[in-house]
Amino acid sequence: MALIRFPHSGQEERFEFTPENRVELERIIAKYPVRRSALIPALQLAQEQEGFITSAVMQHVAGIFEVSPMEVWGVVSFYTMLKTQPIGEYHVQVCNNLSCALMGAGRLLREIENRLDCRTGHTREDGKFSIEAVECLGACGGAPCVQVNEHYFECVTPEIMNDIFSALEKGETVSPIGADEVVSPALAGAEEADGEGQG
Numbered sequence: 001m002a003l004i005r006f007p008h009s010g011q012e013e014r015f016e017f018t019p020e021n022r023v024e025l026e027r028i029i030a031k032y033p034v035r036r037s038a039l040i041p042a043l044q045l046a047q048e049q050e051g052f053i054t055s056a057v058m059q060h061v062a063g064i065f066e067v068s069p070m071e072v073w074g075v076v077s078f079y080t081m082l083k084t085q086p087i088g089e090y091h092v093q094v095c096n097n098l099s100c101a102l103m104g105a106g107r108l109l110r111e112i113e114n115r116l117d118c119r120t121g122h123t124r125e126d127g128k129f130s131i132e133a134v135e136c137l138g139a140c141g142g143a144p145c146v147q148v149n150e151h152y153f154e155c156v157t158p159e160i161m162n163d164i165f166s167a168l169e170k171g172e173t174v175s176p177i178g179a180d181e182v183v184s185p186a187l188a189g190a191e192e193a194d195g196e197g198q199g
């Protein structure tokens, strides 16, 4: 059967799950009452293996779930967590929805682009970082929110992100930052004023 080329997907001709991932896939499928419900986790597993979803991945997965490759493409093209192009070792996703935009996500994104020397929607030449502006990450209370690979960083400033990138560049591990771990400048100002008022 001829390989169908899906828009924006990689050009690899062949894909198969590794024997280990094939076992993992069967374990995942067994968790669902309907086999087809495991389609998204199967694609995530393929992405972990390949780095991104290629045309060959979609056709292979379609065969496993006995659906059409076009149905798989419908899922892949809907979910932004499924990538059809190579991304950086660290994929930086900056939320640009309302709460984050009001809390400075636009400026934050520009600062991140300058810091990483990489434009939004691109991967840096050395393959270390890629940047994407994304829709709501579901952490609006921690706006502005940035996701780096699987970690969330909430209430971040360009300075906080700079420290995170410096650590990643040195090969250090970084921990997620929740909103309650960061004192926003506005809140810090209010607390200072309170303290002065009480003194």
Ligand code: FES
Binding pocket: 095, 096, 097, 098, 099, 100, 101, 135, 136, 137, 138, 139, 140, 141, 143, 144, 145
């Ligand atoms: S608007 Fe940014 S996390 Fe919801």
